[in-house]
Amino acid sequence: MMPSLARLGAALVLVATASLATACAATPPPAPEPTSTSAATPSAPAPEATVEPTQAPPAGDPTCETLISDGTVDDFASIGWTSRAEPLYIGGIEVPDGLQCVWADFEGPAGDHLQLFGWAPIDADAAAEAQEELQKQGWLRETGPDGVYITEPPETTIATDDEGYGMTYLFADGWVKLADTKQGLILIEWPRG
Numbered sequence: 001m002m003p004s005l006a007r008l009g010a011a012l013v014l015v016a017t018a019s020l021a022t023a024c025a026a027t028p029p030p031a032p033e034p035t036s037t038s039a040a041t042p043s044a045p046a047p048e049a050t051v052e053p054t055q056a057p058p059a060g061d062p063t064c065e066t067l068i069s070d071g072t073v074d075d076f077a078s079i080g081w082t083s084r085a086e087p088l089y090i091g092g093i094e095v096p097d098g099l100q101c102v103w104a105d106f107e108g109p110a111g112d113h114l115q116l117f118g119w120a121p122i123d124a125d126a127a128a129e130a131q132e133e134l135q136k137q138g139w140l141r142e143t144g145p146d147g148v149y150i151t152e153p154p155e156t157t158i159a160t161d162d163e164g165y166g167m168t169y170l171f172a173d174g175w176v177k178l179a180d181t182k183q184g185l186i187l188i189e190w191p192r193g
Helices: 002-026 070-078 124-136 183-187
Strands: 082-086 099-104 114-121 140-144 147-151 168-172 175-179
Touching (some): 070 082
Antiparallel strands (some): 082 099
């Protein structure tokens, strides 16, 4: 009977050892506790940390090809559309350093098939003035999580998106976007990261 108990004891020791090894492997080691010493230990100087930017700054000013995604540019090119760059106006106010791009088939017959995108840096005072001018002309104001949307009134809208919005400006901190519909604003990817 003793040999059976010896085997049973050996098996229990193996199970306990395996359980302990598994538990130790799954548990991270405790953090070392800080200690204070009266004498400083000499060490090599720590290497200087380099901070990598999470996004590269945009190169240069926006163009009609960089204002929107490469895929959108490719889609327009595949149907024979090209772009025309123009100054960006908000009502009667030209926005310095602004860009408005009209994408269409300029070689084909005249029509209303086009896409419009714009972007400009704008300070808070100029943005407030532009919004006020648009609202005096009957444009509608909405505040959303991305900023202030100013949309043309429904009675003057030529084309609308799925939600009934026509030409829309989005004013945010330091910039303004423009698209021929509110949903079209999502296609503007400037500044690119």
